[in-house]
Amino acid sequence: MGWQLIRFWTLLVYLFMFLPVAVVVLLSFNASQFGSFPMTGFSIRWFVELAQNEAILRAFRTSMILGALTALISTTLGVLASLALVRYRVPGSNLISTLLIAPILVPEVVLAVALLLFLNFMSINKSFALLLFGHVIFTLPFVVLVVQARLVAIRRDIEEAALSLGASPVQTFFEVTLPLMLPAVLAGGLFAFTISFDDITGTLFWKPGGVETVPTQIFAMLRNSISPEINALGTVMIVLTVGLPLLGAAIARQLARKSGG
Template structure:
């Protein structure tokens, strides 16, 4: 009994340590004062209005959304095809193939960013959207592969074999049987890859160049001049969007598990 109480206490302290700063940022975004004071001197929504009326912040959000949509779409297509190959086929270098796709999950992002910078220099691209999107695809691939592979593993191959016994070829089986059944996992992987791309700072900051400003970079640049409730409001918008996307991911993950069982 004492051990269980101690475990719960430590768990609560860990959660408090992780989420207290986020709660503080959210609370201070409603501060009536133009200075970041805690506790707030009053409460207002004016800073959210200012954030949405700031063209630079709006443009940064739109840029982040565009990059995330493109990167998540590419990561989902590549990751889904890779998951099918890994889950449904046996071939030489099978484990090497899996490890290659999972490598960005364990390689530090700064190493990925430096490698992309070297590639960018060799191609004379000088950073920018193509390199940023390539980096986001790389860091999103392992998550898509993991989620879709789990979904395919739970489905088994009986339905696909039945479709081929009835005359369907491999392409028809994939588009009419495998993909529809795996769709909850595919959508969950897409949402997760979008979230990771939208929130990414390090790879984006090191590869974007001067012409590409995402919302994490915009918030960082604003912090260099002042810390105001407007920055907290912009940060809270990003937090709210991230939480909403994670809830959406949980929904599709749960639906995927329920359909599997």
Template sequence: PGKQTLSTLVILPALVPETILGVGLLVLIKAVDQPRTLLLLVLGHILLAVPYVVLIAQARMVGIRRVYEEAALSLGASRFSSFREITLPLLVPAVVAGAMLAFTISFDNTSASLFWRPAGAETMPTQILSMLKISISPEINALGTVMILVTVGLPLLGG
């Protein structure tokens, strides 16, 4: 019971636009009189990335046949040992792909970072945005190149 509700709640942040989610969480932070901290910024980025990681891991779990675990259990392995030796190695590619996608989503997220970052803290995308307000400089071009290499290059290396 509650499996479908939990699944919907986990996937919900992916369905809400980032700007609306950013404003909504900022309003919540202000309503509970919580100052913006680096921890809240990290938790917000985790909230944005978790749905994608869960979807990738669920898709991989569907592809893992139960007979492998059943064979290990019938040969005397414990449930934990069966998970560690059979299921986890089969799940590692999905976990790595999910981590890379989560990093890419978090790294490129400017709108939510603008709402959640504490005073004095800058993420790379917000730093580039503030630098663009002044003028275009070679530093912006270099940072943009690094961002493109990281966000496009990492998934290509993993694929």
């Protein structure tokens, strides 16, 4: 009996987590003028309007470019650091690990203020560069955590075999280690991209006037009540940020199978 109760409770908890989001998706197909109930019919007109809304398209481009650059830089830094921590015995590695995840131990608001004020002092004003710096520093800990967790699982003796068979360390890295690491690298990059794509807390501090990312655009649109367009934009974002990692995971599994992992 107790077990049935827990099962029912869990069902309610999952409903709580997903029902509001499902309603966003549902309402984005609402034919009604207003982004609300009752539903008056099925329509994709809000998606069409979305595709013609210049401000939203611009926000989308900004988010995409920002996310991609963030992922590139953050993953490069994170993979190198993870390699050092997993593959070498580094003195003070505990302290280094703590330093590397420090950006998520500091409240994001505080990080945002500190970075804004310091870089402004260094004559870097609110700009795309400031946004990029902010997103890199904020996503780096997540990349380090994800990549490190997967690197540990790669067996060292495969590399040692390559070395003992006459491959140079550089050859070994590019022909053995890197292909084995690829799923970890991809996972780290995707993680950084989605976190950057979703971020609003720091972004509102760092973005220059007139530049919007998708989340700040949604936030600005919310000021004048909820519209069906916001729901449609929400649906597009959900598809992107949920679909992309799922696709990534599928590709990673495929790669892992091919390389015999």
